[in-house]
Amino acid sequence: MKSRVETFTPPNTPVPIGPYNHVARVGEHIWIGGTAGVDPSTGQLAGSDVGAQTLQILKSFKIMLEAVGSDLDHVVHVNVFLANMSDFEAMNAAYIQMMGNHRPARTVFSVRELPKPGVLLTMNLTAVTKAQ
Template sequence: MSKSIIQTDNAPAAIGTYSQAVKAGSTVYLSGQIPLVPATMEMVSEDFSEQAVQVFENLKAVCSAAGGDMSHLVKVNIFLTDLGHFAKVNEIMAQYFNQPYPARAAIGVAQLPKDAQIEIDGVMVLPE
Protein backbone atom coordinates (compact mmCIF):
# COMPACT_ATOMS: atom_id res chain seq x y z
CA MET A 1 0.00 0.00 0.00
CA SER A 2 1.34 3.40 -0.89
CA LYS A 3 1.19 6.45 1.29
CA SER A 4 1.15 10.08 0.31
CA ILE A 5 1.55 13.31 2.23
CA ILE A 6 -1.31 15.80 2.20
CA GLN A 7 -0.39 19.48 2.38
CA THR A 8 -2.38 22.66 1.82
CA ASP A 9 -1.72 26.35 2.31
CA ASN A 10 -5.37 26.66 3.40
CA ALA A 11 -4.50 25.12 6.78
CA PRO A 12 -1.67 26.03 9.15
CA ALA A 13 1.75 24.71 8.19
CA ALA A 14 3.12 21.97 10.42
CA ILE A 15 4.97 23.45 13.40
CA GLY A 16 6.99 20.33 14.09
CA THR A 17 8.12 17.04 12.65
CA TYR A 18 4.77 15.94 11.20
CA SER A 19 2.58 16.31 8.12
CA GLN A 20 -0.86 17.92 7.98
CA ALA A 21 -2.18 14.51 6.93
CA VAL A 22 -1.03 11.20 5.54
CA LYS A 23 -3.07 9.15 3.08
CA ALA A 24 -2.63 5.37 3.14
CA GLY A 25 -4.91 3.62 0.67
CA SER A 26 -8.33 5.25 1.07
CA THR A 27 -7.69 6.22 4.70
CA VAL A 28 -6.43 9.68 5.62
CA TYR A 29 -4.92 10.35 9.04
CA LEU A 30 -5.25 14.03 9.93
CA SER A 31 -2.80 15.57 12.38
CA GLY A 32 -4.14 17.69 15.19
CA GLN A 33 -5.24 21.18 14.25
CA ILE A 34 -5.11 24.10 16.64
CA PRO A 35 -6.74 27.50 16.04
CA LEU A 36 -3.99 29.06 13.97
CA VAL A 37 -4.94 31.27 11.04
CA PRO A 38 -3.13 29.75 8.04
CA ALA A 39 -2.05 33.08 6.49
CA THR A 40 -0.47 34.44 9.69
CA MET A 41 0.24 31.32 11.77
CA GLU A 42 -1.15 33.28 14.74
CA MET A 43 -3.97 32.26 17.07
CA VAL A 44 -7.34 33.44 15.79
CA SER A 45 -8.24 34.95 19.20
CA GLU A 46 -8.50 34.12 22.89
CA ASP A 47 -12.26 33.44 22.53
CA PHE A 48 -13.05 29.72 22.80
CA SER A 49 -15.84 29.75 20.20
CA GLU A 50 -13.63 31.50 17.65
CA GLN A 51 -10.86 29.01 18.37
CA ALA A 52 -13.19 26.05 17.87
CA VAL A 53 -14.52 27.42 14.57
CA GLN A 54 -10.97 28.00 13.31
CA VAL A 55 -9.98 24.44 14.19
CA PHE A 56 -12.94 23.03 12.26
CA GLU A 57 -12.13 25.30 9.30
CA ASN A 58 -8.53 24.04 9.36
CA LEU A 59 -9.72 20.42 9.43
CA LYS A 60 -12.10 21.16 6.56
CA ALA A 61 -9.20 22.53 4.49
CA VAL A 62 -7.07 19.43 5.07
CA CYS A 63 -10.01 17.14 4.24
CA SER A 64 -10.49 19.02 0.99
CA ALA A 65 -6.79 18.83 0.12
CA ALA A 66 -6.98 15.06 0.61
CA GLY A 67 -9.88 14.80 -1.84
CA GLY A 68 -12.69 14.50 0.70
CA ASP A 69 -14.84 16.56 2.98
CA MET A 70 -15.91 16.59 6.61
CA SER A 71 -18.59 13.94 5.93
CA HIS A 72 -15.79 11.46 5.24
CA LEU A 73 -14.37 11.78 8.77
CA VAL A 74 -15.05 8.56 10.66
CA LYS A 75 -13.30 9.44 13.93
CA VAL A 76 -12.30 12.68 15.63
CA ASN A 77 -10.47 13.27 18.87
CA ILE A 78 -11.14 16.58 20.58
CA PHE A 79 -8.62 17.80 23.13
CA LEU A 80 -9.82 20.53 25.49
CA THR A 81 -7.99 22.42 28.22
CA ASP A 82 -11.39 23.02 29.87
CA LEU A 83 -14.05 20.33 29.62
CA GLY A 84 -16.55 23.02 30.59
CA HIS A 85 -16.51 23.94 26.88
CA PHE A 86 -17.94 20.54 25.90
CA ALA A 87 -21.47 21.88 25.19
CA LYS A 88 -20.05 24.70 23.03
CA VAL A 89 -18.00 22.16 21.05
CA ASN A 90 -21.18 20.16 20.37
CA GLU A 91 -22.95 23.31 19.20
CA ILE A 92 -20.15 24.30 16.83
CA MET A 93 -19.55 20.74 15.64
CA ALA A 94 -23.22 20.56 14.57
CA GLN A 95 -22.46 23.32 12.04
CA TYR A 96 -19.87 21.10 10.33
CA PHE A 97 -21.41 17.60 10.50
CA ASN A 98 -24.70 15.96 9.63
CA GLN A 99 -25.83 12.53 10.74
CA PRO A 100 -24.39 10.00 10.73
CA TYR A 101 -21.79 11.69 12.94
CA PRO A 102 -18.23 10.41 13.19
CA ALA A 103 -17.10 8.48 16.24
CA ARG A 104 -15.61 10.89 18.74
CA ALA A 105 -13.64 11.25 21.94
CA ALA A 106 -13.36 14.40 24.04
CA ILE A 107 -10.30 14.47 26.24
CA GLY A 108 -9.36 16.99 28.92
CA VAL A 109 -5.69 17.97 28.81
CA ALA A 110 -3.51 20.26 30.89
CA GLN A 111 -2.04 22.23 27.99
CA LEU A 112 -1.95 22.39 24.20
CA PRO A 113 0.61 23.85 21.76
CA LYS A 114 0.74 27.66 21.69
CA ASP A 115 -1.69 27.69 24.66
CA ALA A 116 -4.62 26.77 22.40
CA GLN A 117 -7.82 25.83 24.21
CA ILE A 118 -8.78 23.16 21.65
CA GLU A 119 -7.10 20.74 19.25
CA ILE A 120 -8.78 18.19 17.00
CA ASP A 121 -7.35 15.35 14.93
CA GLY A 122 -9.16 12.76 12.89
CA VAL A 123 -9.33 9.81 10.55
CA MET A 124 -11.08 10.10 7.19
CA VAL A 125 -12.05 7.31 4.79
CA LEU A 126 -12.43 8.40 1.18
CA PRO A 127 -15.08 6.83 -1.05
CA GLU A 128 -13.82 3.92 -3.12
Protein backbone atom coordinates in the same frame (compact mmCIF):
# COMPACT_ATOMS: atom_id res chain seq x y z
CA MET B 1 0.56 -4.74 -3.84
CA LYS B 2 2.50 -2.44 -1.58
CA SER B 3 0.69 0.48 0.10
CA ARG B 4 2.26 3.89 -0.27
CA VAL B 5 2.15 6.42 2.54
CA GLU B 6 1.71 10.01 1.38
CA THR B 7 2.18 12.86 3.86
CA PHE B 8 1.82 16.58 3.28
CA THR B 9 0.39 19.86 4.56
CA PRO B 10 -1.91 21.55 2.03
CA PRO B 11 -1.64 25.26 1.24
CA ASN B 12 -4.04 27.55 3.13
CA THR B 13 -3.79 25.47 6.30
CA PRO B 14 -1.80 26.16 9.48
CA VAL B 15 1.92 25.46 9.35
CA PRO B 16 2.79 22.55 11.69
CA ILE B 17 4.68 23.63 14.81
CA GLY B 18 6.82 20.49 14.84
CA PRO B 19 8.49 17.97 12.51
CA TYR B 20 5.34 16.54 10.93
CA ASN B 21 2.78 17.03 8.17
CA HIS B 22 -0.91 17.42 8.95
CA VAL B 23 -2.20 14.82 6.48
CA ALA B 24 -1.27 11.18 5.99
CA ARG B 25 -3.00 9.02 3.39
CA VAL B 26 -2.75 5.35 2.50
CA GLY B 27 -5.17 4.35 -0.23
CA GLU B 28 -8.63 5.48 0.81
CA HIS B 29 -7.64 5.95 4.48
CA ILE B 30 -6.84 9.46 5.75
CA TRP B 31 -5.44 10.67 9.05
CA ILE B 32 -5.13 14.32 10.06
CA GLY B 33 -2.86 15.01 13.02
CA GLY B 34 -3.40 17.37 15.92
CA THR B 35 -4.57 20.74 14.63
CA ALA B 36 -5.15 23.93 16.60
CA GLY B 37 -7.47 26.81 15.72
CA VAL B 38 -4.82 28.87 13.95
CA ASP B 39 -5.87 31.12 11.08
CA PRO B 40 -3.46 30.19 8.27
CA SER B 41 -3.60 33.68 6.75
CA THR B 42 -2.22 35.31 9.91
CA GLY B 43 -0.51 32.47 11.78
CA GLN B 44 -2.43 33.62 14.89
CA LEU B 45 -5.25 31.95 16.81
CA ALA B 46 -8.63 32.49 15.15
CA GLY B 47 -9.97 33.81 18.44
CA SER B 48 -9.56 33.63 22.18
CA ASP B 49 -12.69 31.52 22.72
CA VAL B 50 -13.21 27.81 22.16
CA GLY B 51 -16.01 28.38 19.62
CA ALA B 52 -13.83 30.41 17.25
CA GLN B 53 -10.95 27.96 17.62
CA THR B 54 -13.23 24.96 16.97
CA LEU B 55 -14.65 26.55 13.82
CA GLN B 56 -11.13 27.28 12.54
CA ILE B 57 -9.97 23.72 13.18
CA LEU B 58 -12.92 22.31 11.24
CA LYS B 59 -12.41 24.83 8.40
CA SER B 60 -8.78 23.68 8.19
CA PHE B 61 -9.92 20.03 8.24
CA LYS B 62 -12.31 20.77 5.36
CA ILE B 63 -9.44 22.15 3.24
CA MET B 64 -7.15 19.27 4.18
CA LEU B 65 -9.79 16.67 3.36
CA GLU B 66 -10.62 18.28 0.02
CA ALA B 67 -6.92 18.05 -0.87
CA VAL B 68 -7.14 14.24 -0.65
CA GLY B 69 -10.55 13.69 -2.26
CA SER B 70 -12.68 13.73 0.85
CA ASP B 71 -14.88 16.01 2.95
CA LEU B 72 -16.32 16.36 6.44
CA ASP B 73 -19.10 13.86 5.60
CA HIS B 74 -16.45 11.15 5.23
CA VAL B 75 -14.94 11.62 8.70
CA VAL B 76 -14.96 8.34 10.62
CA HIS B 77 -13.60 9.44 14.02
CA VAL B 78 -12.55 12.66 15.76
CA ASN B 79 -10.43 13.11 18.89
CA VAL B 80 -10.92 16.38 20.75
CA PHE B 81 -8.34 17.50 23.30
CA LEU B 82 -9.83 20.24 25.51
CA ALA B 83 -7.75 22.32 27.91
CA ASN B 84 -10.90 23.01 29.95
CA MET B 85 -13.78 20.53 30.08
CA SER B 86 -15.99 23.50 30.99
CA ASP B 87 -15.67 24.45 27.26
CA PHE B 88 -17.39 21.19 26.21
CA GLU B 89 -20.80 22.74 25.38
CA ALA B 90 -19.33 25.71 23.47
CA MET B 91 -17.10 23.34 21.51
CA ASN B 92 -20.12 21.18 20.69
CA ALA B 93 -22.12 24.17 19.42
CA ALA B 94 -19.34 25.15 16.98
CA TYR B 95 -18.76 21.48 16.04
CA ILE B 96 -22.44 21.04 15.10
CA GLN B 97 -22.33 24.27 13.07
CA MET B 98 -19.59 22.79 10.83
CA MET B 99 -20.47 19.07 10.93
CA GLY B 100 -24.20 19.46 10.32
CA ASN B 101 -26.02 16.16 10.79
CA HIS B 102 -22.93 13.99 10.28
CA ARG B 103 -22.05 12.39 13.60
CA PRO B 104 -18.82 10.39 13.35
CA ALA B 105 -17.48 8.53 16.36
CA ARG B 106 -15.77 10.94 18.71
CA THR B 107 -13.66 10.93 21.86
CA VAL B 108 -13.13 14.00 24.04
CA PHE B 109 -10.16 14.22 26.40
CA SER B 110 -9.33 16.80 29.02
CA VAL B 111 -5.65 17.71 28.76
CA ARG B 112 -3.46 19.58 31.16
CA GLU B 113 -1.49 21.55 28.60
CA LEU B 114 -1.27 22.13 24.84
CA PRO B 115 1.92 23.10 22.98
CA LYS B 116 0.92 26.56 21.67
CA PRO B 117 0.10 29.38 24.13
CA GLY B 118 -3.57 30.39 24.11
CA VAL B 119 -4.76 27.18 22.43
CA LEU B 120 -7.93 25.91 24.12
CA LEU B 121 -8.24 22.69 22.13
CA THR B 122 -6.78 20.61 19.36
CA MET B 123 -8.42 17.92 17.26
CA ASN B 124 -7.31 15.10 15.02
CA LEU B 125 -9.35 12.80 12.83
CA THR B 126 -9.61 9.69 10.71
CA ALA B 127 -11.54 9.74 7.43
CA VAL B 128 -11.92 7.95 4.12
CA THR B 129 -11.96 9.25 0.57
CA LYS B 130 -15.23 9.73 -1.31
CA ALA B 131 -16.32 6.78 -3.42
CA GLN B 132 -14.72 6.99 -6.86
